[in-house]
Amino acid sequence: MQANAVEDLLTSMQTAKGTPAVWETAAAFFDACGFDRIIYLDMGPGRDRVMATMPDAWMAHYTERNLARIDPFMRYCAASLMPVGTGVDYLEEHSYLDPRERGFIREAAETGFRSGMSCMIRVKGPMGAAGWNLGSTMPRHQLEKVFARQGDVIRLAAHFSHEKLAQSDGAAETARVELSPRETECLHWLAAGLRTKEIADRMGIRPITVELHLRNARTKLGAQTREQALARAIAAGLLAV
Template identity: 25%
Template sequence: MEVIRALPDLLSAQTIDQVKDGIQRSVSAIGFDYYLIGLENPVAPEGARHCVQTNYPRDCVERYSRLQWVGRDPVVRHCRQSPVPMIWHRAHFPGEACELYEESAAHGIATGVATALRGARHNRAMMISVANGASFNTRLESWLTETMPTIQLLASYAYEAIARIEEVDAAADIGLTPREGECLHWAAVGKTSWEISRILSCSEATVNFHFRNIIHKLGVSNRRQAVARALSIGLIRP
């Protein structure tokens, strides 16, 4: 399938906008009009733990946010609880959630597929939902079921592409020097300050000086936390 062959191109994206453009092309080629990607970061400050990338109409997104539907959205609830993909339509929005469905359907977001995953390296939960305005029926259900493997594969590539860009941005913001990066690398493989000083041909005091700067720049309390933080954002590789 041409869509599947094109998915690795997402990994060469340099910006989030380029990732979004690639996702838009993919979902359109599959037969959907809209997509939504939600990323959760449990270690981010309160109020910044959810990142959403979508081509949903702006007024639809703003109203969803204003009414805080994320806590009552049956599709989001499913993706938080299970990695099994779901086909969603009107029947999944009972009670008060019916209002959310009717508003979404009025914008052409009536039926779709959603799936979730958690990356082994980045430890962040992600969901992706794709949709169009078609009315649900047996024939459409069959087609949606056929698209599930491609949507899951799209989710994996989108997750990795976004994570790579965020790693580069985070590393640039922190601004470690080359020597600080070397110290972190060797600490990550278990070297002591004395051993690192021998490897880098400098004094142990100099190594400890670099680590004080590293700890300050990464906003952590000690060397072990610095290594963990650097690994989590891709400053160093395991």
């Protein structure tokens, strides 16, 4: 991972007070990465949050016409933690979309949303869904180059920003989590950009033991992915980057 980018985001988040400031900090980070058409959602029992850097006219149009009912991101991307290409540049890959859904994507393209990538935090289920549609005016080939270079940083930033947004309005879980020294060390090296075998070599243990420590850390933190575990550990002050 690119440590400087993550450190800059963390530093900015520490001084951000309240949801608007946290959102502006996150949006500025993604904009600097080239994502100038981002949409964030966190929906579930007792909450219904949609935030975006899309044009105001488009958001008003989206709300007034209740376009969430045909939004392919809500219907398909929110069903999987795997990243999914979004926007008109990826339209040919999604043959399952019906005419209304295709029309929706073409309408979004008129606002400049050309290509994007989903980054789900929580897939659709009893607790709702949460995640990001990281969109851009960039063409697809440029967006994919950005993800190839900075994918780890972008995913960690998405998870961390979600945690800070939840904290800012009191929605984050407050249960005390205690990680073992080995679990903390594995997360530390993961945040530094090391892969499983590299962490094992650095710590003098087997790769399968690293996997065990990381799995235990995810369980304790209530995380579904490594990125989410890192974000929650950092947001809770359990890990310094």
